[in-house]
Amino acid sequence: MIDQYIYPEFEVVRNQNRCISCRVCERQCANEVHRYDTDLGVMLSDETKCVNCQRCVSLCPTHALKIVKSDCRLRENANWSDQTIKEVYKQANSGGVLLSSMGNPTPLPVYWDKILINASQVTNPPIDPLREPMETKVFLGKKPEKVLRRASGELITQMPPQIELSMPVMFSAMSYGSISYNAHASLARAATELGICYNTGEGGLHEDFYCYGENTIVQVASGRFGVHKNYLEAAAAVEIKMGQGAKPGIGGHLPGAKIVGDISRTRMIPEGSDAISPAPHHDIYSIEDLRQLVYSLKEATDYKKPVIIKVAAVHNIAAIASGIARSGADIIAIDGFRGGTGAAPTRIRDNVGIPIELALAAVDQRLRDEGIRNNVSLVVGGSVRSAADVVKAVALGADAVYVATAALLALGCHLCRTCHSGKCNWGIATQRPDLVKRLNPDIGSRRLVNLMNAWRHEIKELMGAMGINSIECLRGNRLMLRGVGLTAKELEILGISHAGE
Amino acid sequence: MNINATGLDFVDLNEALRQSRGNCNITHCLGQRFLAAGISDKTVTVSGVPGNALGAYLNGAKIEVMGNAQDAVGDTMNDGTIVIHGNVGDAVGYAMRGGHIYVQGNAGYRAGIHMKAYKEKQPALIIGGKAGSFLGEYQAGGTIIVLGLADNDKPIVGNFPSTGMHGGKMYLRSDCKDIRFPSQVHTHPASKEELDEIDHYLRHYCSYFDKDLKELLDSPFTVVMPDSRNPYRQMYVAN
Numbered sequence: 001m002i003d004q005y006i007y008p009e010f011e012v013v014r015n016q017n018r019c020i021s022c023r024v025c026e027r028q029c030a031n032e033v034h035r036y037d038t039d040l041g042v043m044l045s046d047e048t049k050c051v052n053c054q055r056c057v058s059l060c061p062t063h064a065l066k067i068v069k070s071d072c073r074l075r076e077n078a079n080w081s082d083q084t085i086k087e088v089y090k091q092a093n094s095g096g097v098l099l100s101s102m103g104n105p106t107p108l109p110v111y112w113d114k115i116l117i118n119a120s121q122v123t124n125p126p127i128d129p130l131r132e133p134m135e136t137k138v139f140l141g142k143k144p145e146k147v148l149r150r151a152s153g154e155l156i157t158q159m160p161p162q163i164e165l166s167m168p169v170m171f172s173a174m175s176y177g178s179i180s181y182n183a184h185a186s187l188a189r190a191a192t193e194l195g196i197c198y199n200t201g202e203g204g205l206h207e208d209f210y211c212y213g214e215n216t217i218v219q220v221a222s223g224r225f226g227v228h229k230n231y232l233e234a235a236a237a238v239e240i241k242m243g244q245g246a247k248p249g250i251g252g253h254l255p256g257a258k259i260v261g262d263i264s265r266t267r268m269i270p271e272g273s274d275a276i277s278p279a280p281h282h283d284i285y286s287i288e289d290l291r292q293l294v295y296s297l298k299e300a301t302d303y304k305k306p307v308i309i310k311v312a313a314v315h316n317i318a319a320i321a322s323g324i325a326r327s328g329a330d331i332i333a334i335d336g337f338r339g340g341t342g343a344a345p346t347r348i349r350d351n352v353g354i355p356i357e358l359a360l361a362a363v364d365q366r367l368r369d370e371g372i373r374n375n376v377s378l379v380v381g382g383s384v385r386s387a388a389d390v391v392k393a394v395a396l397g398a399d400a401v402y403v404a405t406a407a408l409l410a411l412g413c414h415l416c417r418t419c420h421s422g423k424c425n426w427g428i429a430t431q432r433p434d435l436v437k438r439l440n441p442d443i444g445s446r447r448l449v450n451l452m453n454a455w456r457h458e459i460k461e462l463m464g465a466m467g468i469n470s471i472e473c474l475r476g477n478r479l480m481l482r483g484v485g486l487t488a489k490e491l492e493i494l495g496i497s498h499a500g501e
Numbered sequence: 502m503n504i505n506a507t508g509l510d511f512v513d514l515n516e517a518l519r520q521s522r523g524n525c526n527i528t529h530c531l532g533q534r535f536l537a538a539g540i541s542d543k544t545v546t547v548s549g550v551p552g553n554a555l556g557a558y559l560n561g562a563k564i565e566v567m568g569n570a571q572d573a574v575g576d577t578m579n580d581g582t583i584v585i586h587g588n589v590g591d592a593v594g595y596a597m598r599g600g601h602i603y604v605q606g607n608a609g610y611r612a613g614i615h616m617k618a619y620k621e622k623q624p625a626l627i628i629g630g631k632a633g634s635f636l637g638e639y640q641a642g643g644t645i646i647v648l649g650l651a652d653n654d655k656p657i658v659g660n661f662p663s664t665g666m667h668g669g670k671m672y673l674r675s676d677c678k679d680i681r682f683p684s685q686v687h688t689h690p691a692s693k694e695e696l697d698e699i700d701h702y703l704r705h706y707c708s709y710f711d712k713d714l715k716e717l718l719d720s721p722f723t724v725v726m727p728d729s730r731n732p733y734r735q736m737y738v739a740n
Contacts, residue, residue, distance in 0.1 A: 090738050090740060097737050098740035099739055099740055100740045222615075223596070224577045224615065224617075227558070228577070228579040228598065229539040229541070229558050255734065256730055265619060267617075267619075268617050269619060270641075270668060272730055273641060273642075273667060273730040274730060274732060274733060274734075276665065276732075276733075278615070282592060282611050282614050282615070282638070283572070283591075283611075292553055295511075295534065296554045296557040296558070296576065299512075299515055299539070300535075300539035418739070420737075
């Protein structure tokens, strides 16, 4: 129901001199904003339905369209913002819990932007990545504490299972169901070409994508959708999802409307039935219980796959990570509070969890202090937006990062934040066949490969500038970082000095 | 093949089981976990008490335990049969998506939660005795049957059965007058047709545990079903 108190958020500005009434905008808009009036012979718009996804703007052949934020605002009030008031109206109208998509959009601090990277001058010369070899390969998994030899002196080279990545970046979990078949196809193909991993999310693995198994991380969440022996065996690693940065402490559910055809088969639930992932795993109430799930997965996969535990960054994350590092898990993935989602209650998304930068620094330090840092690899996500963020994360102590929003942007996402509607005009967060086919996996995977190759080169340039030629030498190298405009406490937690020190 | 579990930890015991060919008889089992996790091709008989997560991700094998089992029996089981000649602990059949579990006696808390089903994959959990609280929470498919054959005056299920249930069916061999169900499910006495649907499960139960089918059927059954497959549809407003 449209709330009569709320003026449309966006205005569709159509330059009638340019519009040729070709009706492309009408055909492209799943929200049904545009229509052609045969009597008047012009295109008209219903702006109440516009989400500003820019699909019509991008495809208008004469550039006749633009979408602008409406300047019709409620009376200014520093305490009661326009957004806050409209949220009250929406809830008064519906009685519903506010539901949003993608990461936290509120102006909370982004610590990446307050951290600066070092460069070599004079004494320790920079390295030119175009001329000299630079190593960006990483291995994720438990590392042995010491070199072991047989009585004969021969090295024992048997290692716990590892994931090998050509660069310290992976595509993080997005389920088949929350995103489309073509989006998954793009991610899987790109990960394979790049020598990195993508993550199935909790919706199971479509049978067509088993062939990308070596570059696939399969997820086991509280709903256990699509989890069975072949699924576990197909993967490079198995991830237990305990939490997600966008919605720590709550579960998820994919509405029945999206449980159609292959999604239903992949998740093994009937068509039209809601896919509910409860907030807790009902068999995990302690680190000991978590250990039990870790080892049941290891037994089922014959100890050949590393097990990742993914948790949201929350207040006691250092203690939680310490527990996880003792649970038998090989890798800890921590998701910060700006991480994306296909749907989360607004209040949870915008108010629960902590920034990944602080969580990462605290966890890395805690694991070092306790002498268990080599028990696990650390992967962080929750809004890693660029190669610079990757380098800062590695220098703060991460072995690798997870990116998802940036990957979706590469696929065409315009961050309109209405994934929950299921009407994604870019063919990503939708299951409508007419919309899904707009995303061509050939083009999608190419764009992902381009993005990651560009990042890889930037990572090498940033490392080279620091005089570092291997990503391993950057990990936890906090001397390469300085803060700007941060308090003494923030610097203490990040374990870095202020610029100028 | 016989495996004496004495002195073996779970890694060694499972490795021995994986290496064994054909049917396998494990004796002196004493709490070793993850027994038969993910296996598909054999019949395993266990004497003693297996530890938690017996038959997790089971993929078609048959397991028969000649006594009690502990927590998380048949966790995320895909196919096969587990028969327990005794009681089981908590979370039996969590997120089962296929196969059958027969428990002669009682089950602990959270039995059969988040059980699923898809087309021919129709899991079933049959509990001969009584079940603890949270039976069939979030049940999304499949069949849970509780027969209440126990020598105590506890109700047939504990508190909060079928909370969040949005698929599948639950059969309780009781009139359920003393049971409080959540508002999103409805209950009714089982019809003849509905009892016919579970006839083969009851027959198997009787043959595994030497019970009389007539005696079982000589008591009312209550069927629990969800009101909606989309329990949360009305809960949200887009923001």
